[in-house]
Amino acid sequence: MYNILVVDDEPLICKGLAGLLTSSGLGIGQIMTAYNGHEALDYVRMEDVDLIVTDIQMGEMNGIELMHQAKMIKPWVQAIIISAHETFQYAQMAIRLGAKDYLIKPLNGEQFLDSVRNTLLKMDKPVPRMDEWLSGDREHFQMEELHPENVERLKRLLADSSELAEPYEGDDSGDMRPLGVAGPYFSVLKLKLALPGGEAPSAYRERDVRLLQYAALNIVKELLHREWNALSFYTDELEIAIIIQWSEAEYAESGVNKINQLEMIGRTLHHHIHKYLGMGCIVGISQILKGPRFLRELGDQADKAILWSGEHRDYHVFYYGDFTWHNYAEDPSREELNTQTNRIVDGAKVYIEQNYRQKGLTIHEVAKKNHVSPNYLSYLFKKNTGHNLWEYVIQLRMEESKSLILNTDLRRYEIAERVGYESPEHFSKIFKKYFGVSPSELKK
Known part of the structure; x- marks a missing residue:
């Protein structure tokens, strides 16, 4: 049974879509509705959400940003985008971020349910188990691999940029377009794999190691190569390198932070490789x-x-820019690491305490003020305080709202407004979940 979150700033549309889903006969557990992106993110953080159906134009946070932030929180969440505008740029960005469909209003009920049904069926799609790979059963996946000579040139390129050939017009750094290297903007991701159970390669037959490598690279290609301009290849026995590139026009696209996109890709890759192959990553x-x-x-x-994974063994995706390398002449000591971590967490707490009443406060905003990525901040906060960052925001909001209910005559919508909620109904849901009673019951 799947849980679906419907998001639209028009309550009648939410109600209509929820009604269609309820009577569809699909294997749906809970249907939740939210009227803006911030409210929807609360559901993603606090509930088991499998699929988001969201409008694209919703005031402060559009559907693209909601989908992106939701996938940063839970990479496995799927999304269907609904729009009143057949805008190519929006559609392209939605698909690149992994949207399963892009539907144009006014919606046809059958078309909408077909889209939901197809998305749920793909979520149920069987994936080869590790033992199937080791038995040589590759029929589920067939991937196009780079030519071995091109792989060797790409590996040399990452090791020594003097590999670059003659310059081409507009760029003095060499023409690597025959290899698929065009750019001009680049990032490199590297995946360090670990065999199931943490075994050394010597514990497996050479053929089995190759099959697991093949499976891991196949997952990378399946996830990336339809939406991203990416080159992926083995660099050594248990490492995959990915070169992601953007044209000038792609890099200039506004609306989504590119580093956040890369972190989303990293978390998605880790999730799928661990889930389907049992491999560390x-x-x-x-x-x-x-x-x-x-x-x-x-x-x-x-x-x-x-x-840095040696210092954070329960964390899996590391962005180079999260660490202040320039502050250290050599690798920092454990004490220096702890000092840096405490400074980041303390800074986050101070910012939250000053701004938790702000409508639309996001983890991304807190992270930006502390010069780290959202996922790394969330990890450090949980590790140091024992509760996640958004739980801390809700705790502050709920304690203040309780005090306002008990000590003032403010109405529910006024209290919701004061502690950062746009919707009094959503405020009441969060309040009851937190305290076990509704605001009106507490007042009595």
Whole structure:
């Protein structure tokens, strides 16, 4: 049974879509409705949501940003976008972020249910188990691999940018377009794989290791290569490198932070490789630089990001820019790491305490103020305080609202407004979930 969240700033549309889903006969458990992106994110954080059906134009947070932030929280969440505008740029961005469909209003009921049905069926799609790979059953996946000579050239390119050929017009760093390297903007991700059970490669037959490598690279290609301009290949026995590139026009697209997109990709890759192959996976993500001459530097950044996994063994996706490398002449000590971590967490707490009443406050905003990525901040906050960052926001909001209910004559909508909620109904839901009683019951 799947749980579906319907999001639209028009309550009648939410009600209509929820009614269609209720009477559809599909295997649906809970149907939730939200009237703006911030309310929807609360559901994603606090409930088991499998599929989001969202309008694209909703005031402060549009459907694209909602889908992106939801996937940052739970990479496995699927999305269907609904729009009153047949805008190519929106559709392209939605598909690139993994939307399963892009539907135009006014909706046809049958078309809508077909889209939901197809999305749920794909979520149920059987994936080969590890033992099927080891028995040589590859019929589920067939991927197009790069030519071995091109792979070798790409590996040399990450190791030594003097591999670059003659320059081409508009770029003095060399023409690598025959290899699929065009850019001009690049980032490098590296996946360090670990065999199931943490076994050394020597514990497996060489053929079995190759099959697991093949399976992991296939998952990478299945997830990335339809929506992203990406080159992926093995760099050594248990490592995959991914070069992601953007044209000038793609890089100029507004609306979604590119580093957040890369982190979403990293978390999605880790989730699928671990889920379907039982393999450990650490992802290192570089910054974004312009020009293929920086590919070696970007590869080094991805390697360096992975090194931090030794300090954070329960974390799996590392972005180079999260660490203040320039502050240290050499690798920092454990004490220096703890000092840096405490500073980040303390800064986040101060910012939240000053701004939790703000409507539309997001983890992304808190992270930006502390110069780290949202996922890394969430991880550090949970590790240091024992509860996640959004739970801390809700705790502050709920304690203040309780005080206002008990000590003032403010009405429910006024209290909701004061503690950062646009919808009094959503405020009441959160309040009852937190305290076990509704605001009116507490007042009595």
